[in-house]
Amino acid sequence: MTKAILSGNEAIARGFLEAGGKVAAAYPGTPSTEVLEVLSQAKGIHAEWSTNEKVALEVAIGGSLSGVRSMACMKHVGVNVAADPLMTVAYTGVNAGLVLMVADDPGMFSSQNEQDTRHYARMAKVPCLEPVDSDEARSYVRAAFELSEAFDTPVILRTTTRISHCKSVVETAEPAAVKDKDLANDVPKYVMLPANAKKRHLVVEERLAKLRDHAETAAFNEIRPGKGDIGFIANGIAYQYVREAFPDAPVLKLGMTYPLPEKKLRAFAASVAKLAVVEELDGFVEEQLKALGLTVHFGKAAFPPCGELTARTIREGVGGTAVVCKLPVGGLIVRPPTFCPGCSHRGLYTIIAKLKLYVSGDIGCYTLGALPPFSSMHTCICMGASISGAHGMSRGLALKGVKQKPVAVIGDSTFLHSGITGLIDMVYNGGDALVVIMNNDTTGMTGGQEHAGTGRSASGAAAPKLDIGKLCQAIGAQRVREIDAYNLKELEQIMKEELAAPGTAVLISNQPCVLRYKVSKKPYHVDTTTCTGCKMCLKSGCIALSFVPGGKKGHVEVDALLCNGCSVCSQLCATKSMINT
Amino acid sequence: MKVFNILIAGVGGQGVLLTSKIIAEAALLQGLDVKQSEVHGMAQRGGSVLSQVRFGDKVFSPIVAEGEADLLIGFEPLETARYLHFLREDGTVIYNTRSIGTIGVSIGKETYPQDIHETIQKNAYAVHPFDATHVAVEVGEKRAVNLVLLGAAIRFLPLDPSVVDNAITNSVPKKLLELNRKAFQAGVGQASIR
Ligand SMILES: Cc1ncc(C[n+]2csc(CCOP(=O)(O)OP(=O)(O)O)c2C)c(N)n1
Numbered sequence: 001m002t003k004a005i006l007s008g009n010e011a012i013a014r015g016f017l018e019a020g021g022k023v024a025a026a027y028p029g030t031p032s033t034e035v036l037e038v039l040s041q042a043k044g045i046h047a048e049w050s051t052n053e054k055v056a057l058e059v060a061i062g063g064s065l066s067g068v069r070s071m072a073c074m075k076h077v078g079v080n081v082a083a084d085p086l087m088t089v090a091y092t093g094v095n096a097g098l099v100l101m102v103a104d105d106p107g108m109f110s111s112q113n114e115q116d117t118r119h120y121a122r123m124a125k126v127p128c129l130e131p132v133d134s135d136e137a138r139s140y141v142r143a144a145f146e147l148s149e150a151f152d153t154p155v156i157l158r159t160t161t162r163i164s165h166c167k168s169v170v171e172t173a174e175p176a177a178v179k180d181k182d183l184a185n186d187v188p189k190y191v192m193l194p195a196n197a198k199k200r201h202l203v204v205e206e207r208l209a210k211l212r213d214h215a216e217t218a219a220f221n222e223i224r225p226g227k228g229d230i231g232f233i234a235n236g237i238a239y240q241y242v243r244e245a246f247p248d249a250p251v252l253k254l255g256m257t258y259p260l261p262e263k264k265l266r267a268f269a270a271s272v273a274k275l276a277v278v279e280e281l282d283g284f285v286e287e288q289l290k291a292l293g294l295t296v297h298f299g300k301a302a303f304p305p306c307g308e309l310t311a312r313t314i315r316e317g318v319g320g321t322a323v324v325c326k327l328p329v330g331g332l333i334v335r336p337p338t339f340c341p342g343c344s345h346r347g348l349y350t351i352i353a354k355l356k357l358y359v360s361g362d363i364g365c366y367t368l369g370a371l372p373p374f375s376s377m378h379t380c381i382c383m384g385a386s387i388s389g390a391h392g393m394s395r396g397l398a399l400k401g402v403k404q405k406p407v408a409v410i411g412d413s414t415f416l417h418s419g420i421t422g423l424i425d426m427v428y429n430g431g432d433a434l435v436v437i438m439n440n441d442t443t444g445m446t447g448g449q450e451h452a453g454t455g456r457s458a459s460g461a462a463a464p465k466l467d468i469g470k471l472c473q474a475i476g477a478q479r480v481r482e483i484d485a486y487n488l489k490e491l492e493q494i495m496k497e498e499l500a501a502p503g504t505a506v507l508i509s510n511q512p513c514v515l516r517y518k519v520s521k522k523p524y525h526v527d528t529t530t531c532t533g534c535k536m537c538l539k540s541g542c543i544a545l546s547f548v549p550g551g552k553k554g555h556v557e558v559d560a561l562l563c564n565g566c567s568v569c570s571q572l573c574a575t576k577s578m579i580n581t
Numbered sequence: 582m583k584v585f586n587i588l589i590a591g592v593g594g595q596g597v598l599l600t601s602k603i604i605a606e607a608a609l610l611q612g613l614d615v616k617q618s619e620v621h622g623m624a625q626r627g628g629s630v631l632s633q634v635r636f637g638d639k640v641f642s643p644i645v646a647e648g649e650a651d652l653l654i655g656f657e658p659l660e661t662a663r664y665l666h667f668l669r670e671d672g673t674v675i676y677n678t679r680s681i682g683t684i685g686v687s688i689g690k691e692t693y694p695q696d697i698h699e700t701i702q703k704n705a706y707a708v709h710p711f712d713a714t715h716v717a718v719e720v721g722e723k724r725a726v727n728l729v730l731l732g733a734a735i736r737f738l739p740l741d742p743s744v745v746d747n748a749i750t751n752s753v754p755k756k757l758l759e760l761n762r763k764a765f766q767a768g769v770g771q772a773s774i775r
Contacts, residue, residue: 005609005617109620133616166643167605167617237643244642311642325647326666329704332659333691337593337628338684365626373688445626538688543627546682547689561714561723562681 006170008163011134012073012101013038014170015141019097020178021071022046023063025056027417028446029075030110031164032103036073037449040458049449049458052383052417053078057085057100064098065190067181069145073101076117077382081418083120086154088192090124091200093152093207095184097145101157103164106280107308110445112363112382114306116281121156121258125208128156128258129220132239134168136255142176143220151207151214158257160280162237162308212259220255223268230298230318231272233265233285237309238278244311260288269294276302276318280309339368341544342519342564344440344485344511348409349374350540350568351491357407357499360393360433362386362419364411365444365513373541377409384418386410390433391426398432405499408435412468413443413451420471427476427504434498435506437468438485440513448516472506479503485511488571514564521565524558524580531555531577537569545569582613584637585739586645590664591656592681593627596727599752600654601632603731607740607748608636616643627684629660653705654734656713656726657681658697665704673737674705675772677713677726709733709772716767725764732768 006014012035016024024047026036039047046063050056053074063070074082079102086100102120105111121128129144131137137159144155188196215221228249234242235254242251252268254260257279269275269289276298277286283300290296302317303309316322339346349369352359353376361367361377362385370377379389390408397404410419415437423435443449450456455465472480479501483494491509498505512519523544533553538545544562548555558569558578570578587604591597601617608615615636633645650668655661655676668674678698685691694700702708711733717725728749735745746762753761 003609005605005615161620162618162643165619167602167615168640168643169609169614240641240643247641310644310646312646326668328666329662329700332663332694333683333685335592335627335629335659335683337626340594340627368626372684372690535689541684541688543682543684543687545687547687559682561718 002172004170004172005167006134006138007034007165007167008131008134008137008159009034009165010038011138011170012141012157012159013042014172015138016071017042017045018138018173018175019142019145020069020176021141021145022068023060023070024048024073025050025059025063026073027051027053027056027078028443028449029078029103030446031105031159031161032073032075032078032101033446033449034164035101036458047458049451051452053082054085057082057089060098060100061085061089064094064096065184067096067183069097069178071099071101071141075111076102076104076115077111077113078102079117079120080382086120086124089154090126091192091197091204092190093203094148094154096181097148098154099141099144099148099157100154101159103159103161104281105161107161109161112380114281116284117156117158118257118284119282121158124154125204126154126156127151127211127256128158129255130158130236130257131163131255132236132253133163134166135170137163138170138172140255151211153207153211158236160236208259212262215256215259215261216263218256221261221264222253222255223264224251224253226250229273230276231268231274232276232278233268234278235285236280238280238314241309241311241314242278245315254285257285260285262292265289265292266294274298278303278309278314281305336371337368338371338543339365339541340515340564341542341562342514342521342566344509344513345369345438346540346542346566347485347488347491347568348436348438348509349376350572351488351495352376352407352409353539354492355495358404360386360390360406360408362408362410362414363445364414366409366411366438369409373539383414384422387419387422387435388425390435391422391429391431394432406433408433410435410437411444412437412439412441412453413449415468416452416466420475423472423477423506424475431504432502433504434495435504437506437508439468439508439510440516442513442516444513444516448513469508472508477504477506479505480508481506482508482510485509486566486568488568514566519564522580523560523563523565524567524570524578525560526556526558527577527579528555530575532575534574536572536574537578540569540572542569582637582739584635584640586650587634587652587654588645588650588664588667589632589634589654589656590660591630592660593630595630595656596724597630597632597656600727600731601634603745603748603752604634604738604740605636606752607745608634610744610747611740613637614640616640618643629663631664652734652737654730656730658701659683659694662697662700662704665701668705671706673707673709674701675709675730675734675737676701677730678710679712679714711771713768713771716771717764720760720764720767722760722764725761728761728764729768729771732765733770733772735769736772
């Protein structure tokens with residue numbers, strides 16, 4: 001046994017290996033990504049970046065049926081994509097243990113919504129485990145596999161950003177020797193025809209009743225006796241905040257938030273004068289307590305459902321009085337995220353903004369095109385929605401008699417994840433939109449993971465390389481062109497041509513992600529004798545550039561430590577004042 | 582040992598996370614309980630980045646509360662100012678005086694606050710500014726700002742210098758170890774009271 005400081009995600013990867021896990025499949029998504037990143041470097045297991053979350057869960061289900069412990073990992077919104085297999089694997093049950101690791105994102109550090117995965121556990125009628133720190137994250141993986149096999153059910157292991165990304169001390173254990181099972185061969189159990197599924201639904205309900213009984217005695221749910229009027233029920237990171245704010249108070253720690261231990265909850269409620277239920281996001285536990293007829297003195301009315309909780313919000317929530325603390329320094333300008341210097345998305349948005357195009361957006365680094373100076377994205381819903389959305393828009397506009405070709409903007413990873421189905425739909429159903437696939441040869445936003453188009457597998461080994469252009473042609477798209485993301489003149493000309501042509505047009509713009517591939521070209525500097533201070537270059541929205549007032553009209557300066565030498569700003573300069581020789 | 586609270590603030594891409602990783606690792610090597618919190622993803626694309634480290638006999642929350650930080654290590658002046666209210670009354674600030682513009686500044690929509698250094702002086706008890714970027718460039722690697730600042734912070738950390746050195750060895754790639762050690766050494770003693 002050795003001590004290490006690990007993030008929750010690293011600890012989950014460690015726990016997977018300790019539990020004898022063999023098949024791991026994931027699609028990247030903050031804050032879940034690092035679990036598979038770590039596993040991709042482990043020996044003797046299969047760890048893959050799947051095309052999307054539905055595929056990842058199905059791969060893990062297949063792994064379980066083959067007879068080895070298997071896990072799928074994703075962020076909260078990934079479960080929406082994987083919900084179809086989830087709802088029915090809940091009926092079939094498992095062969096070897098099956099765990100679905102999901103990371104929620106209260107506070108939306110990197111997400112488009114704040115949905116609470118626990119509702120999925122209830123909807124699928126499967127158990128949900130929630131660790132409170134990295135060491136529990138590690139040990140809960142094995143516990144989840146054991147629970148999965150003991151009750152023949154998939155198990156959701158839910159974290160939040162703070163559990164996944166905070167680091168704490170972990171005591172590692174030796175990997176368990178787990179016996180693999182035979183390949184599943186039980187048609188009534190695994191083939192969900194209505195006749196079989198009807199029988200399995202009964203099994204699901206019986207299983208849930210047994211899990212409820214198990215929850216009463218399982219070590220996941222633990223009462224810490226204490227002093228004071230208020231007893232706290234808490235899960236996940238909220239448990240740590242409660243201990244921080246009220247170190248001596250009685251606490252019922254819920255390591256299993258579905259199904260809940262009714263008797264234990266009743267006993268705890270009866271043992272304290274007032275009950276506080278502290279949970280981030282929805283009042284999931286609170287509502288169930290109320291359904292049991294228990295009085296919750298401090299619940300969602302005291303601890304808001306939006307954003308993260310803190311030790312302070314908990315103190316204030318039960319005390320009612322605001323804690324006095326210093327105010328932030330006022331009037332500071334904000335620092336939103338922005339395209340990296342050298343980012344291949346910059347040139348495209350410079351032209352899209354210039355042409356004032358209407359953009360149906362998607363999710364990735366390129367979503368930052370919605371921000372100034374480009375302000376060139378008009379909708380962004382979920383991964384893949386750009387193309388199908390643009391198609392619907394083009395049909396609606398046509399019916400209204402408006403001549404306007406909407407533009408869909410989508411990244412390479414997102415295109416393969418779920419954009420391709422939209423493109424099939426657009427081509428098949430007579431769409432009239434311009435689809436720009438920003439191919440930077442990686443899944444950029446989540447830190448640069450491989451995908452089917454990069455030519456490398458999760459481990460970095462060579463893999464068949466999908467050709468996005470050929471794929472689009474195979475779908476039936478007639479106009480497919482590849483362009484250089486740094487060449488502004490060509491970008492503008494080709495975009496104009498394609499906007500003028502009727503029907504579906506696909507542009508694939510290519511340049512590697514400078515962050516992922518560590519591209520660093522010679523920085524530019526400004527010839528201040530010729531710079532007229534016209535600020536045209538600033539339209540490229542690059543943080544390496546700044547305007548220096550003074551002189552006649554001022555001039556622009558390039559920070560050589562930041563500049564990546566991509567040349568986009570120099571192409572905007574009318575006086576050729578950007579020099580890199 | 583009472584819990585010691587550190588905030589490390591900067592701009593995405595500056596290497597904030599490595600500094601906090603080394604401090605957390607050092608605390609572990611010293612036999613303390615430690616928690617570290619950071620945010621990945623969106624925030625790293627040139628946005629504000631905040632990392633938090635807490636260590637002591639027993640640590641519950643990984644998050645430093647307002648008014649609780651013993652030490653704020655700022656990689657950039659504006660980002661330093663943004664978190665000053667997290668400092669204790671007698672808290673210490675070490676920060677890199679080299680500013681990085683925001684996108685709003687770059688496109689000419691906003692101006693970088695001219696009085697940022699005065700603002701920091703006014704809002705904190707003990708302030709130690711120096712040009713860490715310059716020191717890093719002198720050492721030969723502009724990206725080693727993180728180790729320069731760690732070197733400067735060392736005398737304010739209740740950690741044994743030898744465990745910090747071990748933590749550096751454990752945390753940086755072998756190839757870059759000498760360079761990082763040099764940057765660390767160049768940082769030591771930089772933070773003098775003005
Ligand atoms: C269903 C779902 N899964 C995962 C994510 C997390 N995520 C956001 S953007 C993105 C992919 C970005 O890659 P790409 O489309 O290649 O664009 P890039 O960031 O490289 O510009 C991912 C995985 C998400 N938001 N939704």
